[in-house]
Amino acid sequence: MGSGIAQLAIVAGFDVWLHDSDSDALRRASEGIAEAIRRLVSKNKISQLAGTDALNRLTCTLNLEDLQHADFIIEAIIESEDVKKKLFCDLDKLAKPSAILASNTSSISITRLASSTNRPSQVIGMHFMNPPPVMKLIEIVRGADTSEEVFSKTKALAERFGKIVICSEDYPGFIVNRILMPMINEAFYTLYTGVATKEDIDTGMKLGTNHPMGPLELADFIGLDICLSIMKVLHQGLGDSKYIPCPLLVQYVDAGRLGRKRGIGVYSYK
Numbered sequence: 001m002g003s004g005i006a007q008l009a010i011v012a013g014f015d016v017w018l019h020d021s022d023s024d025a026l027r028r029a030s031e032g033i034a035e036a037i038r039r040l041v042s043k044n045k046i047s048q049l050a051g052t053d054a055l056n057r058l059t060c061t062l063n064l065e066d067l068q069h070a071d072f073i074i075e076a077i078i079e080s081e082d083v084k085k086k087l088f089c090d091l092d093k094l095a096k097p098s099a100i101l102a103s104n105t106s107s108i109s110i111t112r113l114a115s116s117t118n119r120p121s122q123v124i125g126m127h128f129m130n131p132p133p134v135m136k137l138i139e140i141v142r143g144a145d146t147s148e149e150v151f152s153k154t155k156a157l158a159e160r161f162g163k164i165v166i167c168s169e170d171y172p173g174f175i176v177n178r179i180l181m182p183m184i185n186e187a188f189y190t191l192y193t194g195v196a197t198k199e200d201i202d203t204g205m206k207l208g209t210n211h212p213m214g215p216l217e218l219a220d221f222i223g224l225d226i227c228l229s230i231m232k233v234l235h236q237g238l239g240d241s242k243y244i245p246c247p248l249l250v251q252y253v254d255a256g257r258l259g260r261k262r263g264i265g266v267y268s269y270k
């Protein structure tokens, strides 16, 4: 997600410092962005010059301190509240006072992330859909203290990226995952209880409701660990038994079948 967001930002004309603590991840991100820009040029979606300029606007760094001059920081690390809070606390200390701190979290409370900083009015959710360069939507989530000015600036930035914005209050799963994840979880229950094969479940939803991917294929694409963590957030935050993660989803994650990124999830990609 981070490299896709960085790609959007450099193509939109922003100078970007892309940070990761893992040098391999940073190298893969930089190679992936260069390849994506080459494809955009070869399909005449942007000119050769625009592609070169975009790549020149990208700096990859292993040093978080390099973000100290940024006006806008978008966090896209793992979906763990504790790990995100620690990062927000560090960013709050090093970022300039006017900087906005945005999170790409898919379900964690923005209000709670903001509470780990001394600038809660400048913390906001900016939830991109996967893959960020392709999907047209950004979901913006206001925490309890997010200011109107920060909301307006974030919306303007999303629009510079060429996206359509929807706005959610800060409740578990926001809008998209509140609706999408129970559907994916139900697809797992449908498989788990032997109603149909995985192929028929996916074909049913693809051809029956015109979704580009079936729910199980989409779960593999998103990552089964991400789906499970969002179901847990929905269950804990909303308290309704309808959000209990399907045991089959839990078992796949326990087995390391995390989806496309691991070469195996509901389907095998090896």
Ligand code: CAA
Pocket: 004, 036, 039, 043, 105, 106, 128, 129, 130, 131, 132, 133, 134, 135, 176, 177, 180, 212, 213, 218, 222, 226
């Ligand atoms: N990064 C950048 N571009 C990509 C890409 C990627 N990972 N994957 C595909 N593309 C581009 C391709 O280059 C291609 O571009 P052109 O039209 O310019 O040629 C275009 O997208 C279509 O790609 P393909 O022809 O290869 O494949 P496709 O038509 O099957 O589309 C897909 C692939 C866009 C992923 C499509 O299957 C799709 O829309 N799937 C559903 C995705 C979805 O629902 N995402 C949201 C998940 S929920 C979420 O993200 C929220 C959360 O918190 C979990």
